Amino acid sequence: MKEIDLRIVKTKGALQEALLSMLKDKPLHMISVTAICREAKINRGTFYMHYGKVEDLFEEYFKEIMKDLTDSYMEPYKHVQILLSNELDPSTIRIFHHVEKYKKFYRIIFSKYVPMAYYYLLFDQVNQLLNQDIDEKHHAENKNMFSAYQANAILGMIIEWHREDFQKTATEMNNLFVEILNFHFRK
């Protein structure tokens, strides 16, 4: 038996394409299911067969970006060693470059009217990436709290970066991050 029905692939593709196309003109929260289906030439009932709301459709695109984030991050970060050795090379942190690359996407993620769900997905991803490194440092009970602290601190920088409309370069953000970490160590 076939794994996936070609009709489903076609339908989902058309809806994805329609949404991404419409996002060039309108913010996510102003795009209706009806409008997407009109654009994609897909029956509205079919939309609800695969998704519950516009955000669910967008979430599929979201997850693709998260893959790139993981790939970007996994390069040579080795977080703990860097954190502890105090020999942090800014160029080894790729997360800011990833955000810069998908600037347009992150403008959506960080917009006011978007549900928290996306932020949590992003948070989870960064959290997970950090968690791989922290293992030995903290007791199991506090591990989650510590990585939540660390992960969201970085996201805080990205929120601020976004608010400044990404004026700084990714490299500058890297340097700032190092500076902030060093500030913590030095004192």
Next chain:
Amino acid sequence: MKEIDLRIVKTKGALQEALLSMLKDKPLHMISVTAICREAKINRGTFYMHYGKVEDLFEEYFKEIMKDLTDSYMEPYKHVQILLSNELDPSTIRIFHHVEKYKKFYRIIFSKYVPMAYYYLLFDQVNQLLNQDIDEKHHAENKNMFSAYQANAILGMIIEWHREDFQKTATEMNNLFVEILNFHFRK
């Protein structure tokens, strides 16, 4: 001339009360304008005269809670001195106790389907509170980035706390926060 029309006060009060009452039964994103107006015995058109959507009505309640946060925080935090002196007394940090006090409220704020807007309001508040203390430590250009890092780190802990359904006590959270800061210093 009168500053405020009594009719407006009455209407807004009725809508507030209706929303808060309904929040006991349903999550925010499942409450419709129509239902609130039905409950409050207020014409739907009148709602739209004062608010654009359910979230705007909720935001008024939100801002009241933010006042309490400021009051809680402003007690004896004096963040920089604590951060630098390494003589942090956990009992001086009141933010976790504030969250614990308004647990029910923060369950709404941190729920998946709520817009990012509330998170940003919270972020701004914490940010502002931190900013008062940091002044001298960083150059003006990096100040925002540093406090965004710090503020969101704390929010990260609260997110994790919320996810664990507030199992830990506020005092435990305080201690953990100190532990994490100390970890930064010690290494």
Next chain:
DNA sequence: AATTTTATTGAACATGTGTATAATAAAATT
């Protein structure tokens, strides 16, 4: 207390949501 101002109401309208149904058509299976 009479008059002016304006918030509220009720009604209507075009549009969107979410769900359900039978008819159709496209893909998978034999």
Next chain:
DNA sequence: AATTTTATTATACACATGTTCAATAAAATT
């Protein structure tokens, strides 16, 4: 190639949204 399976469509429904407008009633002003 014929048959079976199932995704898609067209249509309809009850309900919500967001806006508009004249009529009303409540508050403020004189």
